[in-house]
Amino acid sequence: MNLTYFLFFICIIVCTLIITYWAAKRSNTTSHFYTAAGSLTGIQNGMAISGDFISAASFLGIIGAIALHGYDGFLYSIGFLVSYLIVLFLIAEPVYHLGKYSLGDVLCARFPSNKVRGVIAFGTFIISLLYMVPQLVAAGLLIRLLLDIDYSVSVMVIGGLMTVYVVFGGMIATSWVQIVKTIVLLSGTFLLSLMVFSRYGWKISALIESVRQGTILGDQFFLPGQLYESPLELFSLQLALILGTAGLPHILIRFFTVKNTVEVRRSLISAAGIIGIFYIMTLLLGFGTIALIGYDVLISADATGNLAAPMLAREVGGDFLLAFISAIAFTTIVAVVAGLAISATTAFSHDVYHHIIKKGNSSEKHQLLAARWSAFGIGIIATLFALKLENINVTFLVSLTFLVASASIFPVLFLTIYWKKFNQMGVLTGMVSGLGISLLLALLGPHIMNTDGGWINSAPLFPLYNPGVIAIPVGFLGAILGSLLYKKDQKSVSLYEQFQIRAQTGIDTGGEKS
């Protein structure tokens, strides 16, 4: 193992632990633990959201995808960015006004019921776990590649770190790890793209020319149609990406960490700005990789293209820069998994333990203890899953996360905020149908069912890799039908106006409190 790499990793670990230690001294109330007591500014929260959102898949995967597939790779990343418009205009402020710590709070503001809370908590838990496992697996693989450490050791290191951050530092530690990650990631990629540019004498035409020579796609590199053969697949994928973000619990609970609506908007705008800038740089880096390294070398190192960024770093800056970029990738992973772990923790300890098991009567001290233990448990569960699932297709799990989020949480959340006739039964049927159809279609789809080494060795029953185009309407349909067929619950309709005012302005006009 290279000493430089090792020292950089140690440095990152020590830094994040210092942050955690500092945060742990402050995380002594549930409000601090779950939401950093609303103490972040909009800009800081925007950075933390970016830190939550830009996963290793984005950083390594998209650079690789752009390097290999050109335009289509970039199109993939654009979906992530557009999704922020949905969150900004439709979801963020109502969520901030209605909720306290978790998504369950938001829905229970309109439908105060343990069933609703339970099913939302379950959804949150499943989505966070589904997202956490591929992150951990990818992290394990990455560290094995970079540091030559055994896969299980590296998964355990990352899982352990994630657990430590969340158990001791709660939301404060998580937020600051994410902020640091965003700064380091952004400046690192920025400087790396400058280095690439400088290689071509600051001339973009020289870079483009070199890209054309490096790729095997020729001019096709700059045109769509390389990665997604059918427009339906592309549409389906983009639909899940765009709507999925608005249903990702770990992003949504970040809005509770600021103190007013202005800061909520500011966090979203800065997050969208940061993520946008980041994806533009991935474009440059993707170009740089293919121009400087070439298609063949890249493919021979790793067929998925995930090593594009590290290889580029080694090419322009030698081992030193490679170590730095790897450390950034490592930070990226720990920041994202910590964010996921805290959202799963909140769902379990706040919704399930405090509200459902203890009926909202547990003391502050017990809640905090429960939160820490849940964080610990979730860390262990996720790590164990990741250890077992070394060979799983990471991209599949990530797309499944977005699919589940867009087909279950998003429809339910959207209808809760905006549909007058929506009711409690609708929440339950929407969640169940969305979750069920996503998992079912994924199971029957070509990722799992295929004749070429799939888990189920037969022809796929469902032809699409990305079933979002079916699953999302089914989720909406389930929610709508459920509430139309079960009309007994008239009270929630009459209270809708009060609820609507509260959701949009935060003014409580005397409705029931959750």
Place this chain on the structure above:
Amino acid sequence: MKDLTILLIERLCLLLIIAFVVTRIPGFRSLVYKELNMKMILLHVLVFGLFGIIGTTAGVIIDTGHIEWRQFVLSAGEDQYVVSLSLVAIVIAGLLAGPYVGLGAGIIAGLHLFFLGGIGVMANVIVNPLTGFLAGWTARFFSNERVISPFKALFIGVFPPILQMQLLLIFDAQQNKVVDIVDTIGLPLVLSNSLAIAIFTAIIAIVLREQENEAAAATKRALAIVEDALPFIRKDTDKAIAEGLADLLYERLGLAAVSVANKTEILAYRGLASDHHLVHDSVGTAISLKALETKKMQIAYSKEDIQCAEPDCPLEAGIVIPIVEADEVTWLVKFYFKKAQHIRPEELTLAEGLGQLMSHQLSIVAAEKLTAHMRDAELRNLQAQINPHFLFNTLHLIASMFRENPEKARHITVQLAQFMRFNLRLVSKSLVDIHKEIEHVQTYATIIQERFAGRMEIIFEMSSNLQNLKIPPSTIQPLVENSVQHGLKDVFQKGKVVVQIYYSTNQLSIKVQDNGCGFKEDILKQVTKESITSDGGTGLYNVNKRLISLLGKEAELQINNLPDCGSEVAFNIPIHIMKSEVTV
């Protein structure tokens, strides 16, 4: 790589030693401490820029993988790279003094590197100001502490060398050997720089903490001194106050000399050069007058400012502290020092604090005195109102005497006039000669005895040594009046009131006894505590209140019923308060 790391750490240790020594110089410590104005920013920029240059000079020169051992980096060849250690100084500048100082110091260090030349000049030149600015900004973003904690500094310190390497890769991307250079020096630079930055931050944090402790101690000292000065401030005469203060300050502050003056002349002087800095000298130096005029503390840093006529005077510096009472300077306290350097920020803070605290205390004392004055004036006014019954009765008495005994009527009229004159004078004086007071009581006694002829007798017993004693006016007469009106109300013959005034070595005791009915049990307890409005029982209450407010608790009325019959009302004035404390 290992060798280079160790070499760089060695060089940085050298820098740290210099830095440590510099932080021990008093001048530097005050430099770090002060508020940032434009001048201070420039000064910081220069100091840290210079440090950056020293850092570069203490660096090493690298020649494509081969370290060139040089004592000092003074120039670099075409294909040589200067491994500068200036970033340590620049990052510290940013962390401590903010982005602008970081930027400025970085520009200085960058210019120096520019003139050295070699490979990667651009990167070296740019990285310094950039890092300085970013470090300052980062410190503000991440923490509100004045000095960032060493751990955070360690973490922040990792990034400047990384930035340096990246800039090197950006600006000199064409040269293949640059990648080699980065690989060789990258890690050593990261390790050594971050470590040095952390240690340096720790050193500065210690310096500042020390200084804050000193400031805290100075404040504590000022408070303690003011507390001890309180008794002196309450003294009666200016002279007593001045001498008390001068003694206290001279003893406690270890100054070369202290003088205390009022607006016009020096009232007390302690310490060196008392042979020509004399008490009763008039206040007239330029800075004293300036202090009087501006009501602000003035500092004299030279002999000229002190304006001492004596050429060999050992005092070379001083602080003039005006003490302001009700918006007017009433005292000037001067601290003298043998050398101007002895005036440290601590002394200034202490002096300023003392001045303010004493001003406040004096204002409080003045306010207390004022309130006491007003209360006394009010009470005297009350007492000066002659009981109308007494006046009418006396006039009737005089009227009835005119025919039978005009001589006596004339005598009583004169007595009444005297009595009334005294009462008028009462309003304007807070102390009267005891003989005047006795005369007043006797006047009253004459009138009363005439009115109740045969019913009662008023006897005076007093010692002969009552010269030059003063007491609050109209304190005895109300006691006699009380005995006559209440004690002897139902006694129609052989009534007796005895007024005893004795002056012994330590106190003046005054006692009024009667052989009447005595006080009722319930009245006895509250007669001095509250004014009993029913039958004119305010007399004793008022007297008691005035005695206490003028002379203190020791002089309060003592009221007892006598064993067989009658009552006794008495008060004592301890001689030490009579001599000194009667201030009103």
